[in-house]
Amino acid sequence: MAASHSRPSTNKVPASRLAARGKGLAPKCRLVVVKAASRCNLNCSYCYVYNLGDTSYLAQPAIMTRPTIDALVMRVAEHCARHRLAEFAFAFHGGEPLLARSSYFRYFVNRVAETVPAQTSIAYFMQTNGVLLNAEWCSLLRELNIKVGISLDGPKEVNDRVRIDHSARGSYNRIRRGWDLAASTGLEPGLLTVIDVSASPRDVFDHLNELRPRMVDFLFPDATHDRPPLQYSSDEAATPYADWLLEIFHVWIADERASFRIRLFERIINGILGIEGKLDALGPGKNEVLVVESDGGIEPVDVLKVCGDGMTSTPYNVHRDSLDDALEHPMVQLYYHSNDRLCDTCRQCRIRQVCAGGYLPHRYRAKDGFDNPSVYCRDLMRLITGIQNWLHASMPDDVVAQLGFMPLSYAEARAAIASAPAPAHSKAGGRRAGNAEAGSQLPISTMARQESGPGSKVRSCE
Numbered sequence: 001m002a003a004s005h006s007r008p009s010t011n012k013v014p015a016s017r018l019a020a021r022g023k024g025l026a027p028k029c030r031l032v033v034v035k036a037a038s039r040c041n042l043n044c045s046y047c048y049v050y051n052l053g054d055t056s057y058l059a060q061p062a063i064m065t066r067p068t069i070d071a072l073v074m075r076v077a078e079h080c081a082r083h084r085l086a087e088f089a090f091a092f093h094g095g096e097p098l099l100a101r102s103s104y105f106r107y108f109v110n111r112v113a114e115t116v117p118a119q120t121s122i123a124y125f126m127q128t129n130g131v132l133l134n135a136e137w138c139s140l141l142r143e144l145n146i147k148v149g150i151s152l153d154g155p156k157e158v159n160d161r162v163r164i165d166h167s168a169r170g171s172y173n174r175i176r177r178g179w180d181l182a183a184s185t186g187l188e189p190g191l192l193t194v195i196d197v198s199a200s201p202r203d204v205f206d207h208l209n210e211l212r213p214r215m216v217d218f219l220f221p222d223a224t225h226d227r228p229p230l231q232y233s234s235d236e237a238a239t240p241y242a243d244w245l246l247e248i249f250h251v252w253i254a255d256e257r258a259s260f261r262i263r264l265f266e267r268i269i270n271g272i273l274g275i276e277g278k279l280d281a282l283g284p285g286k287n288e289v290l291v292v293e294s295d296g297g298i299e300p301v302d303v304l305k306v307c308g309d310g311m312t313s314t315p316y317n318v319h320r321d322s323l324d325d326a327l328e329h330p331m332v333q334l335y336y337h338s339n340d341r342l343c344d345t346c347r348q349c350r351i352r353q354v355c356a357g358g359y360l361p362h363r364y365r366a367k368d369g370f371d372n373p374s375v376y377c378r379d380l381m382r383l384i385t386g387i388q389n390w391l392h393a394s395m396p397d398d399v400v401a402q403l404g405f406m407p408l409s410y411a412e413a414r415a416a417i418a419s420a421p422a423p424a425h426s427k428a429g430g431r432r433a434g435n436a437e438a439g440s441q442l443p444i445s446t447m448a449r450q451e452s453g454p455g456s457k458v459r460s461c462e
Helices: 015-022 066-083 102-115 135-143 156-162 172-184 201-211 240-254 263-273 302-307 330-336 377-394 397-403 410-419 456-460
Strands: 031-035 087-093 121-128 146-151 190-194 215-219 289-292
Touching (some): 066 087, 102 135, 190 201, 201 240, 240 377, 263 377
Parallel strands (some): 031 087, 087 121, 121 146, 190 215
16 A cells, blocks of 8 residues: 555544534435546547546556555445445446456455445446457456446447547447447446537437447536537527437437437436436436545546546545545535536526536636536527427326426526526625525426326336
8 A cells, every 4th residue: 555545634524514424414425436447448539537638647546456445445334334325336437447357346346245334235337438348348247237338429430530549540340349249248238428419410319229228328528618519609599419419309209119218318307397316417416426536536526627637636535534524525515516506697597406507517617617507508408498398298288287387498598597687695606606596497397207298208217
């Protein structure tokens, strides 16, 4: 163990925070993203770890060592016992997690079984580019009950524009080989796709139908107000990402062959209907997630690296600090509460109960920190109002009347922000904002789980 790991922690937690822990009010972690490997065998142009300005990976061990695994598992066991958690999850990530040997994962799972309290149910996930998947890996992942997501951005000509290796070669054929093997061996992989608005939505959808994933996660490209996304425009009418997603949405709803789920659409529909559940990038609630780097460093969500070099760094490490201590760090706290602590504009927005300000990294601007709407604000607004209007039109009239469900257009939602009076409270600082209680909201149903929903895909969201 490195000497720097063995020194006692000097990170002091305020007495008021310690008192809150004793009353059961302290923040909790329910998912740790485990950086099994800090390097990657691909070099995707949009990667926030390597290619958007952060260089912290250079100081990380290539692979998390066994002493660090032991320390991490012990910290999780302490946390689960202290908070009496019924469930906890580990998500293996990177870099590329399959750069770690198979013995790494077997050791990790065995240590968890030996250490974490028996009353805590453990789930395992892995996000991989799929290039290294082979029969042996698939067998091990099934044996250890690790659910797998594979990153692939669409058909070959779309994927290979950005998902390239260190020799600038496209990765589609290698990823597809891994995907087909995982699917054929019963792993039922999910699919993670970063949106490319220059690609045909229909071609991407047809590709999804070909792959038949269990679940699809569409991700907005990581961007900030200082580094806006492709096709960004100040034009109020310009919503290229929403337009792209809505085309996918309507085809997905209409196509009976499309049995796969799309998490983003499910989350929006559930939010409109008042059904609980969230993504860290969308929806109210606490973000009970920590990242543990390969050296044991405990950090907030790693996508914050897109905001600046070293943005996610904290003084906490599993070799000397508890998860509870790390949860008190200001940046960790900001992420934890990010869906409640909104800027003034978001507090006045009529869809804030569904959007909750969008993903924290996408709010960032150097001059005022995170005290901004998402750089994708207009896209989120058009996407949510578009799905809400489809939902309204699809419901039986008696259900609409019972719920008092009124449609809201994109123009009306934008106008509500523009016409809202200035809030009475003082402007929030760059790294904090007021609570989310003020302001009007989308006229949506709070009566969850109506039996007469508008189709099987919507009912499956419940």
